[in-house]
Structure formats: structure tokens, C-alpha cells
Amino acid sequence: MKLQEHPFFKKIIKDAWSYWTGAILLAVLNVALFAFSGHPWGITTPFSYWGAWVFKALGGQPENWVYFQNPSHAKALEQNIFTNAGSIQNIGIILGALLATLLASQFKIKKIKSYKQVIAAVLGGLLMGYGARIAFGCNIGAYFSGIASMSLHGWVWAAFALIGAWIGSKLLVKYFM
Amino acid sequence: MAEYRLDCLGEACPVPLLKTQKEMEKLKVGDVLIVEIDHSCAMKNVPEWARNMGYNVEIEEVDDGQWEVYIEKTK
Numbered sequence: 001m002k003l004q005e006h007p008f009f010k011k012i013i014k015d016a017w018s019y020w021t022g023a024i025l026l027a028v029l030n031v032a033l034f035a036f037s038g039h040p041w042g043i044t045t046p047f048s049y050w051g052a053w054v055f056k057a058l059g060g061q062p063e064n065w066v067y068f069q070n071p072s073h074a075k076a077l078e079q080n081i082f083t084n085a086g087s088i089q090n091i092g093i094i095l096g097a098l099l100a101t102l103l104a105s106q107f108k109i110k111k112i113k114s115y116k117q118v119i120a121a122v123l124g125g126l127l128m129g130y131g132a133r134i135a136f137g138c139n140i141g142a143y144f145s146g147i148a149s150m151s152l153h154g155w156v157w158a159a160f161a162l163i164g165a166w167i168g169s170k171l172l173v174k175y176f177m
Numbered sequence: 178m179a180e181y182r183l184d185c186l187g188e189a190c191p192v193p194l195l196k197t198q199k200e201m202e203k204l205k206v207g208d209v210l211i212v213e214i215d216h217s218c219a220m221k222n223v224p225e226w227a228r229n230m231g232y233n234v235e236i237e238e239v240d241d242g243q244w245e246v247y248i249e250k251t252k
Contacts, residue, residue: 016221101217101242108215108242113187169191176192177199 013103030148037085040149042141043093044132046086049076067133116175135160179205183212185219186243193219194226197248201232204250212246220244 003009034040052062056077068074081087101107112118132138135157137146143161146154183200185193197212204210212223220236223246227234233249 016217106217106242108240110215111187117187172192173195176188177195 026144027148030145033089039085040141040145041089042086042137042145043090044129044138045073045141046076046084046090047129048133049073049079049084049087050081050090052077053080120175178207178209180209180211183210186213186215188219189216190218190222194222197223197246198226201227201230201248201250206250206252208250210248210250212248213243214246215243217242220246 004014030041048067052068055062062068063074063077068077076084076086079087081091098107128138132142135142136153137143137157139157139161143154143157146157148154181200181204183196185196188196193212193214193216197210200210200212214220214223224234224236227246227248232251233247235247237245237247239245
């Protein structure tokens, strides 16, 4: 039997895992990360560092910004993409996702179907990035890790994400259907 | 017993599912809709919805990361 036809290969490598499997793994790994590093999982804060490092390399002075007066952000400015823990985790997400899609032989460079997709992607990216900063975190750092830390802010985040998703789905039907 | 194609290549969730739902409404009983998909999460929700509706569903992987979902309108 070819490896690709083995039922275990199909179940583990090829097919999508169930939501339950994903949820349990995420919870266990987040607990492990918290136990080892003292910080629950977050994604967008290191991205703000990536941006600041690039800006700094180009001669900018992000250390003067209000955002980088916060001690942990200020400390991160002195680090780089390979020495900041969150930054390494983000590289891990990108490489891990690439590995998973390659193992399943599902890697594909998708075509851009219409200019509307480009506008929506750019606008959506900007809104998500801006929103994640003023909400002190994204759906991982503020929502997932917030609720897991028994913090009220995660639930507040969830309530507003629901409103946002409702508006987003109306816009999606209006412009993409 | 007509066969129709729905090109959802390059389209992200939930657009393929919404388009499939809309397209299936137009079909007559016995007709088949072939949905072309290259977004792996649509591979989960499109067949799932069609099976819940009681339609016959078959999936074919036509290329790396590209599928055709055959949905037969049974009622």
C-alpha cells in the first residue's frame, strides 16, 4: 500500500482535523506556553514589533512613540526577529502552516479573481491591524488567551467581535455575491 | 439531468458556500452542480451543508489543493 493511501496518513496528514481536536490542542499548547514563558499566546503584538524594527532600520524613531513607552514593548525594540519570543512563535506559525499544506500536497498559489478581493484584503488587513492595537490584542492574544486567563476583557472582545462579524457578513454578501 | 459548473476558484470562505446555496436553488431535481474549489475550509463546509440538505455529494481532488464537489439535487 502506498503511504498516501494509508488510513492514518489520510486522517492525520491529509484531512482537516475536527474542531474538537484543534480546540483541545490549542488549549494544551497555550497552557504549556504559559507555563514555560510566563506569557499566554499572542500574535499581533510581535507583528507591531516587526513593523517597528523595519521602521527603525530605515532610520525612523519608534522608541519615541507612546506605544513603545510601555516597558515590555520598549524591551522588544532592542531585540530582533530571531531573539524576541513572540516573533519566533509567529515564524513558527508561518512555517508550520506551510509544512502542513505541503505534507497534504495542497499547496497552491491562488489567482486573484477580482480587484474587489484586493481592496477587501487591504482594507480588512488595515482594519484588523489597527483594531488589534487599540484592543490590546487580536483574536488570539485578547480573546483566546484573555478568556483562558479568566479575564473579563476576553468576553468583552467576544461580544464586539460578534457585532463586527455580523456587519462583516452583511458587507460580504453585498459586495461578493 | 443537466450539469452545471460553479467556478469558486480563488474564492475564500464563506463565499463558495453562499454561492453554492444560491446556485442549488435554481437547479431542478436530478440536476448536478459541480463546484470548483481551491480553499480547503470550503472543502469542509460545502459538502457538509449539501449532505445536511440530503443531496448526494462526491468529492474529487483534481489537482494539488483543488477540488470538484459534485452535488446532485435529490429533492
